[in-house]
Amino acid sequence: MSATASTPTSAGPAIGFLAFVDHLGIDAGGVRSRGLDDGVDLFARAQDLGYDAGYVRHRHLQDFLSAPLPFLVAAGLAAPQLRVGTSLIPLRFENAGRLAEEAATTDLLLGGRLELGVGSGYAQQDAVNVRAFGDLGEDIRGCVDRTLADLLSFLDGEVVSVADEAFETEEAGTPLRVRPQSPTLRSRVAYGAGSVRSAEMAGRAGIGLQVSTLQPAVEPGQSFEEAQRDLIRAYRAASRAAGHGDGRVTASRQVLPVADPADLDAFAALIERDRRRQAAMREGTALLGGRPAAFGRVVADAPEVVAEFLAGDVALAEADELVLALPFGHPITTVRTILETFGTEVAPHLRKSR
16 A cells, blocks of 8 residues: 555554444433434544544435534544545535535544544435425536535635624635635545546545445446446546646445354355355446446455455555445444455554555
């Protein structure tokens, strides 16, 4: 893995995890959510296991985190040595000014540990979002590009207006910026890209790159890992050409280290889903949003076999941070088992091999 801009908390490559945190299990008094509490606990456990970073998924109109930043404050305070972040905030739903305010406030509360992952998101059929989040009146791509540009400009300290005589707390003529300003947050923004266009855009903008367990842009005959490797190379080339250096890349992978044969029963649904996806890829029928896609293989095997598989991943070899993608819709005990086994029995092999 190439040199990373963020220093890991332990020797070797940076290793993080990515969780679906739900907000279910609200108690009879309506004041606590078991799902949110379990999520905070997961971050504390990860810190004890030696992980360097923890990320959360972001969803709207679903059972999973719709407001990740306040959650990350709680999780980050429970795990004060972890970098914490989003993977990713879908910009279709965001106002750039408000997001800049909330992200900077979160970052300052956490002492500069926020990794702000953003992207276009998952909205394939936007009609379901209109009542709650408004009608865009334009294509999603245009909205996302504009919101990202504004977000970065606001984080950079753009003067957005000038105080007039009626403005409270500031003298007339005072330059106004989106506040608070967290001086280093801009360097920890990353974009989740699935196409060369988006990856190169992130490189030119001088922000990081996130790649995930699925890849929507795959050339005929290309493997999932090869497609992501080429995406990372395109990103780094664009970043260097724009004068930003190599940039920073996080890559997530879902694997199932088996420390106990009984784990295979808990992993059965994940193993079967992977079998179907890999078969569809071989047949050329794997789709994402109606377009051809590739999915990373989910290896379920002994920890040393999982580590060997990840060490041979040609895309991971060019990334700065490996992120373990945890499953959704499974009991928290299963999620904890994967987190713990990976942290104690897979991560040491990976750190040793680099």
